[in-house]
Amino acid sequence: MVSPFVTLSVMVAAWVAFYLLARALRLEERGFEVRPLYAMYRSTALNSFIERLGGWNPRFWRVFGNVGVASFFGQVVFMTYILLQNLLRFVFEPAEASPVMPLIPGVTISLESLPWFFAAVGVVILFHELSHGVLAVAEGIPVKNAVLLVAVVTFGAAIEPDEEAFKASGIMARLRLLAAGSLVNLLMGLATIGVFYVAGMSLPEGVGLFLHWLYFTSINLALVNMLPIYPLDGGQMVRAFLELGPGWGRGLERVTTYCFLALMASNLVFSLVRFGLIPL
Numbered sequence: 001m002v003s004p005f006v007t008l009s010v011m012v013a014a015w016v017a018f019y020l021l022a023r024a025l026r027l028e029e030r031g032f033e034v035r036p037l038y039a040m041y042r043s044t045a046l047n048s049f050i051e052r053l054g055g056w057n058p059r060f061w062r063v064f065g066n067v068g069v070a071s072f073f074g075q076v077v078f079m080t081y082i083l084l085q086n087l088l089r090f091v092f093e094p095a096e097a098s099p100v101m102p103l104i105p106g107v108t109i110s111l112e113s114l115p116w117f118f119a120a121v122g123v124v125i126l127f128h129e130l131s132h133g134v135l136a137v138a139e140g141i142p143v144k145n146a147v148l149l150v151a152v153v154t155f156g157a158a159i160e161p162d163e164e165a166f167k168a169s170g171i172m173a174r175l176r177l178l179a180a181g182s183l184v185n186l187l188m189g190l191a192t193i194g195v196f197y198v199a200g201m202s203l204p205e206g207v208g209l210f211l212h213w214l215y216f217t218s219i220n221l222a223l224v225n226m227l228p229i230y231p232l233d234g235g236q237m238v239r240a241f242l243e244l245g246p247g248w249g250r251g252l253e254r255v256t257t258y259c260f261l262a263l264m265a266s267n268l269v270f271s272l273v274r275f276g277l278i279p280l
Helices: 004-024 047-056 058-092 111-138 163-168 171-202 205-225 233-242 249-275
Strands: 032-034 038-043 143-151 155-161
Touching: 004 032, 047 058, 047 111, 047 143, 058 111, 058 171, 058 205, 058 233, 058 249, 111 143, 111 155, 111 171, 111 205, 155 163, 171 205, 171 233, 233 249
Parallel strands: none
Antiparallel strands: 032 038, 038 143, 143 155
């Protein structure tokens, strides 16, 4: 079996080859932004689709965004409870603690699962970003373009709303836009559980692996992205809330970010010490 180190080495080598080729072909002149660790391509091809979808029923999308804002509080409370409880277990009841693992292709993600993992991540990020774009249109915030991103060992996408229009919009408009992505991912994860419940073991192996990673990445992205850590969407929501308060809001924002970073990091460190890197 090929070792995880070899797998990661091949991926890094492939990226270096792509980077050198992109520089040689001057892809920057064709709309690409190529950097040592990532490459981006900005496109307006999705804009018309996003505008049609967001303009279909703005009131519906605003209600959807309100549900996302309400779920933000529940997700933060849930994640705080889970992470704090797990940390206390590491300290007082190590046998009861659960591992918190980073997603490292070829290390914590097996070679057999890599294609399905990357496919699931692409779908999750696509729907996450599209939902931001749809809410932007529903709130009257122009979408400048869609960004396709390729990094060293993964890929993704982003929707760029007009920054000035976003800042000038009301607080609820900003909160709805920020919360929409995680709500879509949470619903996607729950829907995947329903598919597993209905179809069960009758699913082909490849489909089952894809749905497994779709569920896993959807739920985890939804929950982690709502943590009040800037620049995650949850952290941006906290910043928007604190802008309504007195001048010490920015300091409280930093304290909140550092506390949750410490909570995440301590769970990760204890997990690595106790369990090592566990394939998922």
